[in-house]
């Protein structure tokens with residue numbers, strides 16, 4: 675069980691103390707973004723969407739977005755809003771769930787604790803209306 679309630683240093687379920695919401699968080703989230711990207715481009719449900727994307731740019735923007743969205747002190751995101759980024763794509767429910775699945779697999783691979791997984795899942799679902807069917 676996670677007994678350390680200091681959000682800057684919480685233990686995950688594997689007992690690893692991970693800095694969360696600090697600059698150390700950026701390194702972890704960058705690695706997770708790399709893995710999410712690998713999952714996306716090897717997932718036939720969504721890979722065609724990223725066929726013309728600049729991988730480095732997207733990984734970097736996703737890292738910034740997650741650091742900023744999970745409340746890292748001083749974090750900035752200078753990319754498009756979720757509405758702007760996904761407008762005219764007409765993303766389906768299936769694609770949305772495939773992306774969530776790719777993210778969750780990347781979190782598992784990086785041994786992210788259950789509470790952080792739930793936090794990110796909540797953030798992603800809160801954005802559903804800004805991504806779907808636009």
Ligand code: HEM
Nearest residue numbers: 720723727728735736739753754759765769770773798801
């Ligand atoms: C809550 C879920 C999602 C989040 C947080 C998210 C986040 C992002 C971010 C931060 C960007 C970069 C914005 C920019 O260019 O400034 C982006 C672009 C993009 N997203 Fe998403 N996204 C989500 C869901 C999806 C889904 C379900 C799809 C469909 C497969 C998708 C496909 C794309 C594509 C194709 C781009 C543009 C890539 C490019 O410009 O080359 N996203 N997304």
